[in-house]
Amino acid sequence: xxxxxxxxxxxxxxxxxxxxxxxxxxxxxxxxxxxxxxxxxxxxxxxxxxxxxxxxxxxxxxxxxxxxxxxxxxxxxxxxxxxxxxxxxxxxxxxxxxxxxxxxxxxxxxxxxxxxxxxxxxxxxxxxxxxxxxxxxxxxxxxxxxxxxxxxxxxxxxxxxxxxxxxxxxxxxxxxxxxxxxxxxxxxxxxxxxxxxxxxxxxxxxxxxxxxxxxxxxxxxxxxxxxxxxxxxxxxxxxxxxxxxxxxxxxxxxxxxxxxxxxxxxxxxxxxxxxxx
Amino acid sequence: xxxxxxxxxxxxxxxxxxxxxxxxxxxxxxxxxxxxxxxxxxxxxxxxxxxxxxxxxxxxxxxxxxxxxxxxxxxxxxxxxxxxxxxxxxxxxxxxxxxxxxxxxxxxxxxxxxxxxxxxxxxxxxxxxxxxxxxxxxxxxxxxxxxxxxxxxxxxxxxxxxxxxxxxxxxxxxxxxxxxxxxxxxxxxxxxxxxxxxxxxxxxxxxxxxxxxxxxxxxxxxxxxxxxxxxxxxxxxxxxxxxxxxxxxxxxxxxxxxxxxxxx
Ligand SMILES: Nc1ncnc2c1ncn2[C@@H]1O[C@H](COP(=O)(O)OP(=O)(O)O)[C@@H](O)[C@H]1O
Ligand SMILES: [Mg+2]
Numbered sequence: 001x002x003x004x005x006x007x008x009x010x011x012x013x014x015x016x017x018x019x020x021x022x023x024x025x026x027x028x029x030x031x032x033x034x035x036x037x038x039x040x041x042x043x044x045x046x047x048x049x050x051x052x053x054x055x056x057x058x059x060x061x062x063x064x065x066x067x068x069x070x071x072x073x074x075x076x077x078x079x080x081x082x083x084x085x086x087x088x089x090x091x092x093x094x095x096x097x098x099x100x101x102x103x104x105x106x107x108x109x110x111x112x113x114x115x116x117x118x119x120x121x122x123x124x125x126x127x128x129x130x131x132x133x134x135x136x137x138x139x140x141x142x143x144x145x146x147x148x149x150x151x152x153x154x155x156x157x158x159x160x161x162x163x164x165x166x167x168x169x170x171x172x173x174x175x176x177x178x179x180x181x182x183x184x185x186x187x188x189x190x191x192x193x194x195x196x197x198x199x200x201x202x203x204x205x206x207x208x209x210x211x212x213x214x215x216x217x218x219x220x221x222x223x224x225x226x227x228x229x230x231x232x233x234x235x236x237x238x239x240x241x242x243x244x245x246x247x248x249x250x251x252x253x254x255x256x257x258x259x260x261x262x263x264x265x266x267x268x269x270x271x272x273x274x275x276x277x
Numbered sequence: 278x279x280x281x282x283x284x285x286x287x288x289x290x291x292x293x294x295x296x297x298x299x300x301x302x303x304x305x306x307x308x309x310x311x312x313x314x315x316x317x318x319x320x321x322x323x324x325x326x327x328x329x330x331x332x333x334x335x336x337x338x339x340x341x342x343x344x345x346x347x348x349x350x351x352x353x354x355x356x357x358x359x360x361x362x363x364x365x366x367x368x369x370x371x372x373x374x375x376x377x378x379x380x381x382x383x384x385x386x387x388x389x390x391x392x393x394x395x396x397x398x399x400x401x402x403x404x405x406x407x408x409x410x411x412x413x414x415x416x417x418x419x420x421x422x423x424x425x426x427x428x429x430x431x432x433x434x435x436x437x438x439x440x441x442x443x444x445x446x447x448x449x450x451x452x453x454x455x456x457x458x459x460x461x462x463x464x465x466x467x468x469x470x471x472x473x474x475x476x477x478x479x480x481x482x483x484x485x486x487x488x489x490x491x492x493x494x495x496x497x498x499x500x501x502x503x504x505x506x507x508x509x510x511x512x513x514x515x516x517x518x519x520x521x522x523x524x525x526x527x528x529x530x531x532x533x534x535x536x537x538x539x540x541x
Pocket of ligand 1: 304305307309327328329330331332333334335336498
């Protein structure tokens with residue numbers, strides 16, 4: 001840190017723009033948030049320019065999309081749509097999370113459970129879900145149940161498989177340590193295997209949550225025209241492209257914020273050592 | 278010297294804590310140990326010394342009850358070993374610290390598993406954290422410590438459960454030379470203070486001679502007992518004097534002569 005600033009020291013007097021760049025760089029390296037914000041700002045700027053060119057008549061500017069987003073919040077249509085999208089999502093993720101983590105841990109601990117269940121989830125994870133989701137309609141209609149099932153079908157396999165792999169790869173030296181101090185099997189699972197596996201289990205939950213968002217939107221686009229999926233379809237059909245993009249942006253925003261919340265919950269609760277440098 | 282003499286009198290020289298009888302160990306293809314017979318006397322530090330891969334870790338883990346022997350048996354205080362027990366504590370070569378737990382929780386972990394209350398186990402742990410020189414680091418996580426400090430945590434954890442027999446698997450192998458000497462001196466101080474039976478694994482001849490009451494030389498794989506040496510060294514002398522002591526140097530030389538033909 002010291003050497004480059006000494007070398008670069010006299011330079012700003014001759015080339016002021018470089019000095020500005022260097023000091024901005026230093027600011028950014030000290031505050032990573034600055035990097036992320038400036039990448040967002042650049043992205044929105046590019047979007048605005050692309051919308052003004054315009055690259056397609058169906059492509060709104062960033063500012064028009066923002067206005068549409070605010071107006072959809074004001075007239076309440078966005079919140080009504082989220083009401084019907086989030087319900088199956090929350091139910092589906094809750095079920096996938098609990099069932100997936102428990103099943104994954106059991107499969108990691110028992111060869112028997114592994115043989116019974118692992119092939120099913122490996123196939124499910126590899127299957128093209130978008131093609132399978134319309135099939136749900138034949139069995140479960142087009143209601144809440146069908147949407148919840150779509151979420152579970154996409155979210156469960158990755159949660160199960162991550163949990164299973166994490167437990168199977170738990171640090172054998174820590175397990176031996178626990179045994180050497182006469183830890184019971186239950187203590188071994190609760191105090192060593194699960195905490196050791198928790199980063200990978202949580203990575204599975206994050207992937208499962210992201211897949212759950214895809215599942216619910218796919219279901220709304222493909223089988224039951226309700227919620228955010230319907231909002232997107234409707235605004236596209238009447239050529240309200242700014243509103244359509246606003247709906248898309250809002251779902252990206254919601255899923256990103258949910259994932260970030262899950263991540264901070266994890267570090268806080270299970271892996272306190274990750275909070276420090 | 279007087280102090281040592283009293284200790285000798287208090288502990289009958291012949292009393293065996295750990296008895297190893299006819300231990301053999303095969304890993305599917307590899308024969309790791311062949312017919313090991315050994316007695317470990319109470320209150321002594323016995324070292325298992327031998328080339329890499331000769332089965333030192335395997336023998337120590339069999340004594341710990343962490344792995345089963347293919348044949349033969351281990352008795353601790355006359356009782357056959359069938360698994361880990363409260364009278365034995367293990368110090369792992371790779372430390373085996375929980376990365377998500379503080380130094381305090383790691384040191385108290387053996388007591389936590391026994392179901393001891395938090396206040397009680399923390400006060401015991403605090404005592405041993407001080408004993409290994411880590412006071413002030415109670416709330417640090419393992420990744421914030423150096424390799425040497427991590428091994429001290431592993432040592433404190435083993436001391437905290439107050440086992441009779443401490444099993445140490447190359448505890449200083451991940452530590453640099455300066456710290457290693459310091460640790461060897463600390464270990465001797467703890468051996469003297471805690472009056473426990475130590476079984477210590479190393480592949481360093483100097484380390485073995487410096488810390489041990491008895492040295493068991495193991496042959497190259499399959500491991501067998503090739504020689505037992507009792508260094509006669511006056512340990513009341515200063516550490517530097519010991520390292521220049523003629524008895525010390527002679528013993529190092531004797532072991533080196535015994536091991537040399539394995540290297541060729
Ligand atoms: N779990 C295992 N499976 C197969 N072979 C093993 C296993 N553990 C150790 N061995 C083999 O047994 C021999 C002795 O190993 P070890 O006890 O670790 O030796 P040391 O500690 O003296 O270096 C080595 O040749 C090693 O490769
Ligand atoms: Mg070893």
